[in-house]
Amino acid sequence: DGSGNPKQIIGRQGFGPGEFGSWIIPYITETGFITGIIPESGGSSYNLFSPDYKFIERKNMQFSELDKQWKKEHGLSTVLYDGVYSYSQEERLICSKALGKPEGKSEKWYYVIAYQNKGDTKVISVQEDPLNTSPSIKEDGVFLFHLLPDRKFVYTNSHINRSFKDGNWYYSLFVYDLKTHEQKEIKRFYNPVSIPDSVIYRTTEYPENLPEYFLESLKKEERTRREKLEAIKVYAPLHHIITDGTLIFALTWEYDKEKGCIVEIIDSITGKYLRSAYFPFIPDFLKNGYAYRLKTGSDIFPEVEKYKVNPAVYSK
Structure with missing residues (x-):
């Protein structure tokens, strides 16, 4: 309460x-x-x-x-x-x-x-x-899944489910109906986002007094990570999907320091893109127009934060 x-x-x-x-x-x-x-x-x-x-x-x-x-x-x-x-x-x-x-x-x-x-x-x-590598590179795509009402769900593999056609990039979402076993593909245009040098060449600090073999293993893993990011150059189209009712919220890698992450809102029934919105943080859940975030830590009592989402985001 x-x-x-x-x-x-x-x-x-x-x-x-x-x-x-x-x-x-x-x-x-x-x-x-x-x-x-x-x-x-x-x-x-x-x-x-x-x-x-x-x-x-x-x-x-x-x-x-x-x-x-x-x-x-x-x-x-x-x-x-x-x-x-x-x-x-x-x-x-x-x-x-x-x-x-x-x-x-x-x-x-x-x-x-x-x-x-x-x-x-x-x-x-x-x-x-997509994370079946060492080190895993989430920037190159992850498997995403979320339930929808009426025994449906949406999923995608943002590493694989993207395509290039007529000079444009598209990502795909799949809506599956457990009652009929029919699947619908939703394709959405996106602009690839370049991975900044600050992410590729991040500063890595290692704990002191590590055994030499372990320290070298960590450094090798970081070199491998850097080389993979240099090779892929751009982010995968999505890093999260969340649903609220029949709406799908697709979280892209487009980001504004002042406003937050760009989220695309898609109607799972019609497959139509409705609008985009800025989210200042990634919610753990969306429910009935509210965003929930769980705060935890070794030195705090867990808290559930609840925020009302602007109703304009939900209008169809």
Whole structure:
């Protein structure tokens, strides 16, 4: 509530400091079911709660029939479940990172999106993980995903899902309908943004008294990062997507020091671009016209900040 007191405790209160090793990561769908991913399990286990916050079950995906099926049918050796979105006890959308050789591809890490309903599983998308490098270069693209109402979701791989045609660059968003299993592509023109020298040739400070071999390893990684940024020259089109209702907020790399990040607002139903707006920070969530940001730190109590977004941003 407004005083910082819990309105609802899901599960039970802890008995004291140190009982829980880390936060449970909750995923909530439009039906109200809550899925809590357990970090200590490597993302393979989750707790499921009903819309009235009653515990239903704990499931370990690592020993599930789904895990066995994926590994056998899609050539996967390791599956890490990044997100599980439950619409009921039998229906869920699953996002995972998987190591393997799906459909004859080379062995790499992939992002896999799958839908499970009453035991039947449909693999929707298998795309290479853009951060499957050392060091990872987020400037060259990341995998992005967000839920939409009415059992839909939007996703893109900003490393891969961009194209060049007639002298212009375009990025693609994909809206998938779990009810009909139809997918719609939304293409949007964008201007590539050059990566500034301040990012490529950043000043790196290393802790003192590091072992020589470890220090050299860090310096080598930084050299590799610099060489990769020199080679790609420009940012990928997007670094985040967030949804609020049926609207998609696509966060670009275009940035103004005074105003913030340029965000493109797109109607997921019509596929039309509506307008752009400046966001002074990247929200953790958007909900009913409000932006939420979670502030955490080793020396502060966590805070949830709530900001009202200018209604003009939402007008259609």
